[in-house]
Amino acid sequence: GDDLSRTFWSPGQALVRDPEGGRLRPEDLVVGSVVHVMPEGIENSEHPLEERAKAAVLVIRLDPADLSPGAAAGAVEGIVAYSKICTHMGCPVALYEQQTHHLLCPCHQSTFDVTRDCAVVFGPAKRPLPQLPLRRDAEGYLVAAGDLGEAAGPSFWERG
Numbered sequence: 001g002d003d004l005s006r007t008f009w010s011p012g013q014a015l016v017r018d019p020e021g022g023r024l025r026p027e028d029l030v031v032g033s034v035v036h037v038m039p040e041g042i043e044n045s046e047h048p049l050e051e052r053a054k055a056a057v058l059v060i061r062l063d064p065a066d067l068s069p070g071a072a073a074g075a076v077e078g079i080v081a082y083s084k085i086c087t088h089m090g091c092p093v094a095l096y097e098q099q100t101h102h103l104l105c106p107c108h109q110s111t112f113d114v115t116r117d118c119a120v121v122f123g124p125a126k127r128p129l130p131q132l133p134l135r136r137d138a139e140g141y142l143v144a145a146g147d148l149g150e151a152a153g154p155s156f157w158e159r160g
Contacts, residue, residue, distance in 0.1 A: 033060065
């Protein structure tokens with residue numbers, strides 16, 4: 001089916017710090033903050049380990065003036081969220097360079113520019129990291145505005 005093309009993220013689903021838990025508000029993050037999050041309730045899914053592997057997301061707070069229009073469209077107050085799964089071979093992208101706003105994959109050095117929709121600026125990856133669109137809920141917490149913009153993970157995976 002389309003299992004590789006969608007994740008556990010859905011509209012209104014809270015972002016929860018991983019592994020410690022706890023929902024996020026914009027005021028919890030300062031410019032330069034990077035937080036690993038999962039969708040709330042993922043541990044209750046039918047296949048939690050598989051769902052966690054696809055739904056891993058990094059949340060980064062930037063100065064809103066540094067964001068391209070595309071990145072800003074899914075951001076809240078300069079806070080963006082991108083898949084942590086490299087589009088080259090599926091390694092976990094987690095090295096953030098605050099001065100350049102680049103995310104680096106440690107496996108093959110694919111480098112993504114967070115300010116420009118996570119566009120590839122170096123390395124073998126061919127696609128940007130998919131963005132998770134964000135919004136605030138009625139209580140002021142960050143929640144997903146939908147699923148990732150496109151499938152997470154390597155380009156060679158069979159897609160539904």
